[in-house]
Amino acid sequence: MVDLGSGEGAGQVDADRARRVAWVASRIMPHEPGVRRWLARSRLPHDQIDDLVQEAYCRFAAMASLDHITQPQAYFFQIIRSLIVDKMRQARVVRIETVTEIEALPVITDEPSSERIVAARRELAEVMLLISQLPDRCRSVFQLRKIEGLSQKEIAAKLGVTETIVENDVAKGMRIISRALREGPDRNLALAVKKDDEKRRDRRRD
Amino acid sequence: MRRGETAEEIDDAAFAWVARLDRLDLTSDLQAELEQWLAVDTRRQGAFLRAQAIWQSLDRASRIDAQPEINDVTGRVSPGPERELRRPARRAWIGGGGALIAACAAGLVWQANEGGAISTARGEVRHVPLPDGSTMLLNTQSRVRVAMRPHERRLKMSSGEAWFQVQRDPARPFIVEVGSVRVRAVGTAFSVRQRDLGVEILVTEGVVEAWLVGREANRIRLSAGQKAMVAETSPIKQLDTAPSELDRRLAWRSGRIDLAGETLAEAVEEFNRYNARQIYVAQPELNSRKLYGIFRVDDPDGFSRAIHYSLNAQISTSNSLIIIGG
Numbered sequence: 001m002v003d004l005g006s007g008e009g010a011g012q013v014d015a016d017r018a019r020r021v022a023w024v025a026s027r028i029m030p031h032e033p034g035v036r037r038w039l040a041r042s043r044l045p046h047d048q049i050d051d052l053v054q055e056a057y058c059r060f061a062a063m064a065s066l067d068h069i070t071q072p073q074a075y076f077f078q079i080i081r082s083l084i085v086d087k088m089r090q091a092r093v094v095r096i097e098t099v100t101e102i103e104a105l106p107v108i109t110d111e112p113s114s115e116r117i118v119a120a121r122r123e124l125a126e127v128m129l130l131i132s133q134l135p136d137r138c139r140s141v142f143q144l145r146k147i148e149g150l151s152q153k154e155i156a157a158k159l160g161v162t163e164t165i166v167e168n169d170v171a172k173g174m175r176i177i178s179r180a181l182r183e184g185p186d187r188n189l190a191l192a193v194k195k196d197d198e199k200r201r202d203r204r205r206d
Numbered sequence: 207m208r209r210g211e212t213a214e215e216i217d218d219a220a221f222a223w224v225a226r227l228d229r230l231d232l233t234s235d236l237q238a239e240l241e242q243w244l245a246v247d248t249r250r251q252g253a254f255l256r257a258q259a260i261w262q263s264l265d266r267a268s269r270i271d272a273q274p275e276i277n278d279v280t281g282r283v284s285p286g287p288e289r290e291l292r293r294p295a296r297r298a299w300i301g302g303g304g305a306l307i308a309a310c311a312a313g314l315v316w317q318a319n320e321g322g323a324i325s326t327a328r329g330e331v332r333h334v335p336l337p338d339g340s341t342m343l344l345n346t347q348s349r350v351r352v353a354m355r356p357h358e359r360r361l362k363m364s365s366g367e368a369w370f371q372v373q374r375d376p377a378r379p380f381i382v383e384v385g386s387v388r389v390r391a392v393g394t395a396f397s398v399r400q401r402d403l404g405v406e407i408l409v410t411e412g413v414v415e416a417w418l419v420g421r422e423a424n425r426i427r428l429s430a431g432q433k434a435m436v437a438e439t440s441p442i443k444q445l446d447t448a449p450s451e452l453d454r455r456l457a458w459r460s461g462r463i464d465l466a467g468e469t470l471a472e473a474v475e476e477f478n479r480y481n482a483r484q485i486y487v488a489q490p491e492l493n494s495r496k497l498y499g500i501f502r503v504d505d506p507d508g509f510s511r512a513i514h515y516s517l518n519a520q521i522s523t524s525n526s527l528i529i530i531g532g
Contacts, residue, residue, distance in 0.1 A: 025259035050213035051249075058252030085515060131264065145228075146264045152229040163229055170225035174260055175218055181260070 024060055027072035032181060035076055050182070056080050134173050137161075141169040172196065216249050220257035228261070325349040326366070329480045329504055331461060339373035340380065345399075345458050346480045346503070367399035369410075369459060386419040387436045396428075397456060404437025408447070408455055416442070458503060465497045470513070470530075473497050477506045482526070485510060489531025492517060 032053065039049045056079045060066065069075045131142045140159065144150045152170065156163045176196050211219075223240060230236060244250050326332045326344045334342040337354050344350060348366020353359075359380045361370070372380045374393025382389040382398050387405040389398055394412025398405060407416055409428045416436050417425035426442055428434055431452065434444045447455075457464035463476050471493040474485045480503040487493055495517055501509045510528045514521045519531045 021255065021258040021262050024255055025263040029256075029259050029263055047212065050217075054213045054216065054249050054252045054256070056252070057256045058248050061251040061255040062248070142264070167225045167229045170228060171218075171221045174221040174224065174257060177264075178217055178221065178257075178260060 020060070020066060023066055023072075024057070027069075028057075028060060028076055029181075031073045031076050034073075035080060036182060038077070039080070052080055052083050055083055131173070131177070134176060137165075138169045138173045138176075141166055142173050145170065211247070211249075213249070213253070216247070216253045217257065219243075220250065220253035221260075223254060224257045224261050323349060323351040328482055331458060331503075336373075338375065338378070341371040343369045343371075343459050345369075363398060363400060365400055367397065367458070369395070369397035369456060371395045372412075386438060387416065388419060389414055389416045391415075394430075401435075404435045404440070406433065406435050408433045408452055410452055410456065457500070461503050463501045463503055463509075465499050465501070467496045467498065469493060470495045470497060470517070473509070474530075477501075477503070477509055480504060481506050483507075483528060484526065485528045485530060487530045489519065492519060492531050 035053065035056075036049055039052060040046075044052075056076060059079050131139065131146070133139070134142060137159065141155055144155045144158065145152065150158065152163055152166045156166045159166070179196065223243065227236070227240070244254060324332065324334055324342075324344060326346055326348050328347050330344075330346060332344040334344060336342055336352065336359075338359055340359070342350065342352075342361070345367040348368055349364045350366075350368055351362040351364070353362070355378075357378060359375075359378050360383060361368075361381070362383045368382075370380070370382065370391070372391045372394050376392055380391045382391075384398060384400050384405045389396065389405075389407055391412065391414045394414055395410040396412075396414050397408045397410070399408075405416075407414065407428060409430050409432050411430050413427055413429045415425050415427055416434060418436065418438065424442070426434060426436075426444055428444065431447055431449060432444060433447050433452075433455075434442055436442050451466075454464040454466055463473070465473055468476075470487060474487055478484050483506055485506055497513075497516075499512060501512070506528055507523070510521045510523070510530060513519055513530055522529045
């Protein structure tokens, strides 16, 4: 029995996977809002931005090793940039200011300034603050799981609900946080919650 | 790209997986099910990695500020201050580039009231406050002689393009003279550009009248949103334009060239008005390609790079020339 993240007795594969997740969480995710803002400024529509960001994470998932990446932020932008160029080559109608914008951003040779690192971390920290603003039971679940370190099973017992409900709250909380991360932490979390409720109403499964 | 599931739907499924894996021990059955889900679409692998990263970063929520580990500097020389400053500067044009105009205005308050000529170099846009309270914005390579008289304000343009915001004064008509073309305003805003084929007039506010010397009876009235081409050799053409079209045509006021379906040939002609570094199209078949986008007038390199990517054209450059295609 192996936790996907812990790698206990599971050999190198799980350990690598866990290391990769940790690296992405600390080195890549903090820059996601910046990447999204940059893409939004290039007037790309929302769904295309979602696709690009997702594909960039695919690249990180597919790489044999991440050890060679010494400048994750620049690398993140670089991946997005090459994805856009690929798409532009395929597309027939192209808004060329997208390219100008991309060209204008000197990320490849840029060393991240300490201010920007601090800003990126603050941004992530703001997203994390969102835990405290999650809807009631969802918030309790996240606090018990992430701050007190209880298992989902223990949380279910403590709150007097089924484990499935706890699991669904975990998924729901992540959806809301992801949506807030996507739209920038300054966006209204209530909006992300409302959107989530609306979306789930139709395709609910229990 | 593959469609079907949206990025958001894939994300949601990935969160469900992470929540489930957090609850259950990973049996080989569950592992197989996960592998199967991931194998269907590579996008799912990205979404799953991101979902795991979000889940894990929540662990760090309480101690993120204490982490010294995020340090990407690899020992190279750190950027100088001008490097850091350049970034916002390069972006400034997106917001409207008013800085360019302000910078020009700061250096110049024009005071003469009779016979003073004002001109701009290539690439220069100059904001000229006139003594009557009107404003003249002079585009690249333009020359205007200003004469403020008691009963008339007369501006004689010998080359180029200018936009005027006219202080209302019914007793003193405001007349722009370009060759034999006259444009008269009372209180209004409009632009006048000398082109090969004639004089182009765009009206942004109010009403102007335009006519040719000797043919005063055939004067036209243009109101906001209209443009006209006035020439000796052809009848006056008067057209309505959309407000967005006017803004586009006057984008030079904020240092921009705004293309919306103009051909490469037209765009190149525009850039060459502003820059000593001229663009030359060596592959004539590219000339008719239509372009969309907003550029800085002083960035022909950025423009040519965009052309390189969007038209898949070779670009070669030297100090004085940018060659597209060929």
